[in-house]
Amino acid sequence: MKNGWRLHAQLADDTHPLASFALCELRLMDDANYPWLVLVPRIADAVELIDLDAAQRHALTDEIDRASRALREVFRPDKLNVAALGNLVPQLHVHAIARFRDDPAWPRPVWGTAAARRYSEEALIERVARLQTALRAL
Amino acid sequence: MKNGWRLHAQLADDTHPLASFALCELRLMDDANYPWLVLVPRIADAVELIDLDAAQRHALTDEIDRASRALREVFRPDKLNVAALGNLVPQLHVHAIARFRDDPAWPRPVWGTAAARRYSEEALIERVARLQTALRAL
Numbered sequence: 001m002k003n004g005w006r007l008h009a010q011l012a013d014d015t016h017p018l019a020s021f022a023l024c025e026l027r028l029m030d031d032a033n034y035p036w037l038v039l040v041p042r043i044a045d046a047v048e049l050i051d052l053d054a055a056q057r058h059a060l061t062d063e064i065d066r067a068s069r070a071l072r073e074v075f076r077p078d079k080l081n082v083a084a085l086g087n088l089v090p091q092l093h094v095h096a097i098a099r100f101r102d103d104p105a106w107p108r109p110v111w112g113t114a115a116a117r118r119y120s121e122e123a124l125i126e127r128v129a130r131l132q133t134a135l136r137a138l
Numbered sequence: 139m140k141n142g143w144r145l146h147a148q149l150a151d152d153t154h155p156l157a158s159f160a161l162c163e164l165r166l167m168d169d170a171n172y173p174w175l176v177l178v179p180r181i182a183d184a185v186e187l188i189d190l191d192a193a194q195r196h197a198l199t200d201e202i203d204r205a206s207r208a209l210r211e212v213f214r215p216d217k218l219n220v221a222a223l224g225n226l227v228p229q230l231h232v233h234a235i236a237r238f239r240d241d242p243a244w245p246r247p248v249w250g251t252a253a254a255r256r257y258s259e260e261a262l263i264e265r266v267a268r269l270q271t272a273l274r275a276l
Binding site: 060061062064065069079083087106109111112 | 186187188192195196198199200202203206207210217218219220221222223224225226237244245246247249250
């Protein structure tokens with residue numbers, strides 16, 4: 001929690017912790033419709049990608065790469081979607097989502113399409129474990 | 139056009155050239171609803187961000203930063219949206235979009251909401267010129 005950074009309450013509600021990278025907290029979105037990760041740089045008051053300096057944005061893209069490779073390894077998706085939007089939650093965060101041609105939103109982006117479907121406790125534990133194993137093996 | 143790279147026909151149809159960066163072609167989306175840039179790395183067969191090596195993804199994020207700063211300089215948006223989706227056009231490309239609270243899609247993402255509104259020739263020339271001036275000044 002350096003520099004007074006705190007995870008935004010909405011992100012804390014919607015996601016579960018997966019890993020702490022050098023720059024970002026890696027979280028799992030609590031929506032069983034899609035394997036959906038969120039990276040949140042621990043930089044107080046960062047809103048836009050352009051709020052990062054060069055070293056920070058290189059670190060962020062390296063961590064997006066790592067998270068995306070874990071998604072590919074575990075889920076073998078048809079496509080990866082990576083996005084920094086933040087129209088609703090102002091704290092800078094980056095989505096990395098494994099997409100499938102038969103998922104509820106395909107080929108549209110996931111935001112604002114299907115209502116979130118929360119994981120069961122059992123499914124959540126299993127998904128977190130698989131992703132953490134894949135992250136450690138990268 | 140090194141390595142046999144060619145701009146995808148759909149991107150060629152939908153966008154206009156703005157600048158050639160070291161890695162990417164920077165293009166303006168022909169949709170007057172939003173100031174909307176597209177960066178296309180000149181890497182043959184790249185589909186996902188994870189198809190890039192570390193040097194390429196650092197260069198890409200530096201060029202996204204530059205394009206985003208030009209958007210901010212010219213348009214003073216309420217929010218920037220940056221995304222690599224590619225569910226419809228497989229060639230790797232990154233969107234950088236200036237968003238406003240009164241734009242046709244706010245707060246949703248822009249894809250699949252309002253139908254594209256093509257620029258008039260006059261408006262297109264003016265917009266390209268303003269962006270190119272801002273890019274040169276960065």
